[in-house]
Amino acid sequence: MLGIENLTGPTKAAAQIGIVLLEAIILYVVYGGLSALFSDWITDSIRGE
């Protein structure tokens, strides 16, 4: 996956952890943005306003 199959040892391990770290940062930014955009709308919908 993502071209890291051919890597070995510490390089492959570092690449895998890097992918996980990058995903965490991207999710933090994307979900944070979505929360800022839609949280009020979702809260109002639940309240029935």
Place this chain on the structure above:
Amino acid sequence: MSLAMVAMFVGFGLLIGTLFGFFGMGGSFLLTPALLVMGYGSDQAVGAGLAFVFATAVIATMKHRDLGQVDYKLGVLMIAGTTVGLEIGKEILNHLQHMGLGDTVLGIVYVFLLGGIGLFVSRNALKDDDGGGGIDHDADQDVEDAEIPDIAQTIQSYEVPPMVSLKGGYTISLWMILAVGFATGLLSGFLGVGGGFIRMPALFYLLGVPVPIAVGTDLFEIVFSGGIGSFLYAMEGSIKLGVVVPLLAGSALGARIGSASTSLVDEEDIKIYFGLMLVGGSISVAAQQLGKAYGIEILNTVSIVLIFGAAILVAGAVVVSAIAALREEVQPQATPAD
């Protein structure tokens, strides 16, 4: 991996994230036994658990850093002890695996750990309806108001050099910090957990670190213990990105839902469910171990239903309670005040 499996991992991540976001702990020590129950080897389950914890802690630490709740000096010193503990914990698990006992011993340890903590939390929740007892997980608590437990005061009084001064204006022996770091690292390496459910109480009860700083520093350290631990497992090819990536996608969203719910729902109301969920997890792992030992297939199905059912029940209770609380907020406005 099939699309159904990916969707299942995203959904399970959503459940775990909701629980982690609400309770501030309990991510990996539910995930790792769940992967064991699903038939993954102990090294793969522990590796995925550590990688998951690492990424979740990165996200949570970013939030706590902004609140000034991270003692970096304490965190770095803890990391030194944790790193040694991690390596030894991993070696113990490797040794047991070579003997063919890894899965069984890990399963048994999880049965007692989950069961013990679950019963402790449930008993406290039933006993302390007034909210007393245990640790207040309110990260917004004022640091100045924090009371230092008696044990921590005693430990702080032992002046074994070198002494280290920490955030909050107190000093403690370097050796105590390293010992606590080592013990939690050992658990992290062996069980594939971040160690937060042990380290955070240890920082508070043993070192006297105020709860808000204990929470922030614990998360900061989990970034390193999870990162180092998952790197060590990745070196041996035990990290399955196909499992970790969809889990994280679900959990990052769940964590937002869970943390948003904390301002709406009283944690004490849900704590009993959390305790029972851990007990359910313990029974689930026990059923899986028995099923494997005696070749009873139905016990494996029972264990899967139990662990997923328990997580769905508690995460559902959190979300339903939050929605009910939001709707109740509207009630006074629906009735004309004048």
